[in-house]
Amino acid sequence: MAKARLSYPDAKSFYNMLDAISKIVDELAMTITPNGVKAIALDPAHVALMVMELPPESFIEYEVEDEVKLGFNVANIAKIIKRGKKGDKLDIEVDEDRVTWSIVGATIKRYRLLNLDVPVPELPEAELEFKVHVSLIVDPFKNALKDAEAVGDTVELEAPDDTTLIIRGVGAAVAETKIRSDTPAVVEFNVEEPSKSAYSIEYLKHMLSLTKVADTITIEFAQDMPLRLQFRLPAGGNVTYLLAPKAA
Secondary structure (H helix, E strand, O other), rough: OOEEEEEEEOOOHHHHHHHHOOOOOEEEEEEEEOOEEEEEOOOOOOOOEEEEEOHHHHHOEEEOOOOEEEEHHHHHHHHOOOOOOOEEEEEEEOOEEEEEEEEOOEEEEEEEEEEOOOOOOOOOOOOOOOOOOEEEEEEHHHHHHHHHHHEEEEEEEEEEEEEEEEEEEOOOEEEEEEEOOOOOEEEEEOOOOEEEEEEEEEEHHHHHHEEEEEEEEEEEEEOOOOEEEEEEEOOOOOOEEEEEOOOO
């Protein structure tokens, strides 16, 4: 009898989430409970942390009685799920020490693998006081990040006042995108105090695949403090990305 049986409506979206996680860790543990699915990825250098949370409502089918751990090599599973076509769903079935991943569409492709024993990272309690909170549709952020990547290895985020967010790529040249609080793309704009902080473009560009599946993104930071990005998923749930600031 299966310990857990899940069906996610969009295999491509699930692939994009795993693709982002694969840039941070090699192996991942998913914790499946009656309250939903949660996965924590902490990169070896402890620079980046990603948390994926999917409520039961984001699945077409969700059957689990007790807590179940699902461990796997992220790149390998992402490669499998990538074979799905638009409109295909993803079925996951966990029983004993095996996991069956099925891509269901016009045809059904099944892959049965071992359930790996992957430890869940222990995270220290950290109270972060973010002074800038901006929510907007993902496209302006995605385009600004691509512009920044084209010129250098550093992204500066700056909120000089309560009406402007600047995303600036710094390197051989400077690429700057200004997002005003009154632009239609902005959902929420709150600056408690002017702030500026710099981050590695190498780590930030890992998140580009999440812009393919998220509706909106929330950007939070403070002066020379970590950055928190929250990607809201159309099917429900979110992916949170926490990134340490780049040393001056």
